Amino acid sequence: MLELKDVCFTIKKDGEDVNLVDKVNIQIPRGHFMAIVGPSGCGKTTLLKTIAGLNPESAGALYWDGRNLSEEGDLDPSEIGYVPQFSVAYDPLTVDESVEAATRLRVKTRDMEELDQRIDRVLEETGLTTIADRHVKVLSGGQKRRLGLAMELVSDPKLLLCDEVTSGLDPRSEREIVRLLHDLSRREGRIVLSVTHSLAHLELYDSILVLHEGRVAYHGPPDQMNHYFSVHDTEEVYPKLASQTSDRWQSSWMKHRGPYYTKLDRNRTKLVDSGGLHLPADPEPVPTQEVTDEKEQAAKEKPESEKIRTPGFFAQFTTLLSRRWRIFFRDRGQVFLQLAILLCFPVLVTLFKDNALGQIANLSETRLGNVMQDFQEQQVVRQDQVRVGSAVSGIVMFQVILLALMASNNSAREIAGERSIFEKEKFGGLRPTAYLASKIAFLACLVLAQSLWMAVFVNLFAPFRGGAGGFESHIIFLLLVNGGMTAICLGISALMRTAEQASLLSIYLVGFQLPLSGAVLALPDSVEGFTRPFISAYWAWSGSIGALEPKVLEAVKTVVDTSLSTREACLYTLGFHIAAGLIAAWVGTRRHQWD
Structure with missing residues (x-):
């Protein structure tokens, strides 16, 4: 009652x-x-x-x-089951897949047979058996309401x-x-x-x-x-x-x-x-003191054995990650956008390769001679240094900014875009840690693919002018800036109530990366000291520039007034950005934001 x-x-x-x-x-x-x-x-x-x-x-x-x-x-x-007015299923999934995911997230079953029986029973109860293979996006309003009921009935x-x-x-x-x-x-x-x-x-x-x-x-x-x-x-x-x-x-x-x-x-x-x-039979009365300890213990354990148990962290994590990849590959628009970004952004960077390579080849040592010849040689070298420094610094910063833009596209809507479904599943027993872990695993794959492809593709046409291990260091910083911005935008997505709010704030964050990095124009000391710790682009750019060959590094220093930080400082700061973003995401996923 x-x-x-x-x-x-x-x-x-x-x-x-x-x-x-x-x-x-x-x-x-x-x-x-x-x-x-x-x-x-x-x-x-x-x-x-x-x-x-x-x-x-x-x-x-x-x-x-x-x-x-x-x-x-x-x-x-x-x-308890709660069926809200809004749809609680993903459009790219089928009815059967939606109910299966709900069952795997809410009910710990002994084997596949029990899982299938529970799914089949719920589909039959709600009259969805004949349309089990139909995608959610083509369902009528009444069918979607039946699906919402089915997804709640999986836990009886x-x-x-x-x-x-x-x-x-x-x-x-x-x-x-x-x-x-x-x-x-x-x-x-x-x-x-x-x-x-x-x-x-x-x-x-x-x-x-x-x-x-x-x-x-x-x-x-x-x-x-x-x-x-x-x-x-x-x-x-x-x-x-x-x-x-x-x-x-x-x-x-x-x-x-x-x-x-x-x-x-x-x-x-x-x-x-x-x-x-x-009506089910009334529960047995509580045993009196005359009942033996064995019977008392059995009476206490009986309800527990019949109680439906919620799956563990790993089971929920694998279900969520599998569902996320299935949704990703069925969303043709999203797949096309990711492929277009992955292919086109590195090509944009390589448009500057000819000038950069040619200018680097023009570098030479000054020759000893009369004063006029010496002065003319120094002038040529200085002009080459300016051109080389501008090109190399610009290519590195271009890579960094494009990866920051990829990061925003990766995660700005990842949680906020499915807020209502997540809150509903959390109400049904979903662990926020399992949900967040599945998002991190999915986004980590995107970060690896984007950063490695950007670094390798660009390096094929415009080799990174680094010393021993310079290119490897450059890859690390590209991974870190992409990972840092992805984590921060994921945190924003988790804290915002709507996908529009999260997207807008993430775009503003990326937009301020270039002007506040100091790579184009040096910032006033009062502004630089306040903004620099928060600008991921600066730390990735600075760390990559620091790994250049000494001659190229000197060329970059001739065109930028911004001081460079040590490699260790760049690594620690970008690592801190990743940690801060994940902490914000953890706070946002645990916080109640039911609309």
């Missing part, structure tokens, strides 16, 4: 406390199907989220089978919460979904609560909860609602609510609820007697 006693949810508005849910008192027995209705803004979804634990109650208490959830912890992820929840799952559907699809929810409530004593704005098909519900400004105005049988509100048609209930304050409706209901609850009990008894509702 689910019971709410004086439950409130309060927010601050203009410095004052406002109760969005105000002293709700209801009891919902097992195997019950209840609709939560009311005009827009009356607190329907807020109440549902409070029951789910997404909104912590400000006062009162919630009880589940006699257990105080406020004091003894929330419901286990396997006990005893409490199923549905938020506006019939909104936007045609009348036929709406009735089919309501009928499906009705049937689900008749199995194994499952409680199904459905928030709906529609007043159609109310006869399929066991009870109707009418809210007005966060307060209970009515909770009783559907066929008694018109009588209570003194209306001839159900559609007149909402206008009738506006005729009195919510406080008066709540007081009236508290006075008259007795007969309506009696009618609910009679309806329930008839339903059980007729076989329309099959």
Whole structure:
């Protein structure tokens, strides 16, 4: 049984406390199907989220089978299912793949046979068996709602919460979904609560909860609602609510609820007697002191053995990573964009190769001779140094900036773009660490491919003028700047609520890399000291420039006024950028950001 006693949810508005849910008192027995209705803004979804634990109650208490959830912890992820109004599946996946991924993330199965049986059963229950191979993006609205239900039923929840799952559907699809929810409530004593704005098909519900400004105005049988509100048609209930304050409706209901609850009990008894509702057997009573220790231990362990367990970190990680690669390769637009960037960006860099190579070949030692010849030779060498320094420094910085742009494209939308799905899966038992680890593994592959290809391809046409190990050092810094910017943009993506916010902030971050690096124009000392620690492009550029041949290094120094940092300082700083980005991503994934 689910019971709410004086439950409130309060927010601050203009410095004052406002109760969005105000002293709700209801009891919902097992195997019950209840609709939560009311005009827009009356607190329907807020109440549902409070029951789910997404909104912590400000006062009162919630009880589940006699257990105080406020004091003894929330419901286990396997006990509760939440079907939001938005889609919870990825468009490139099929129905079967979506349900399989949900099962692997929420249920620890013994073997593949048990996994397949659970998936097949859920597909059959929700009527999705015939379209199991169809992609999510081509499903109708009603089919997507069925899929959302299927993905929640994989863990056999005893409490199923549905938020506006019939909104936007045609009348036929709406009735089919309501009928499906009705049937689900008749199995194994499952409680199904459905928030709906529609007043159609109310006869399929066991009870109707009418809210007005966060307060209970009515909770009783559907066929008694018109009588209570003194209306001839159900559609007149909402206008009738506006005729009195919510406080008066709540007081009236508290006075008259007795007969309506009696009618609910009679309806329930008839339903059980007729076989329309099959309830599981009541749990065995707690053993008395006379029971032996062995029997007492067995009684305690029995519920645990039947309890659905959540998969471990590694199982969730592999499921998420496999799903991410499948989505990536099925998104032709994303694959084409990655390939275009991977191929075109290095080609852009090599456009400057002829000038760079030619200018480097013009370098020579000054010859001894008369003063005029010596002066002319020094002038030629100085001019060559300027051209060589500009070309080499520009090519290195061009590589760094392009890799920073790749990094932004890699991860700016990686988490924020699927925020709603991630929050839903986290509610269902997904470990944030497994989710973040799968993102890091996926992005690490992109970083390696992009950085190594950039370095190797450019070096084929414009060999890196480094000393012993110079090219290897250059590769390391390209990897670090790509990895650092990818990690930082991933952190931004995890902290932002929307993909648009994350993308915009990441683009600004990349845009400031070149002007604030000091590689083009030296910055004022006051600005440089403040901005330099945060500019990944500077540290990758400085570290790569420091690995050049001495003659080329001197040429670069003749054209830039910015001082170069040591290789160790560049390595440590870029490593710090990676760590800071991952920490921000960890904080963002753990933080509750349910919309």
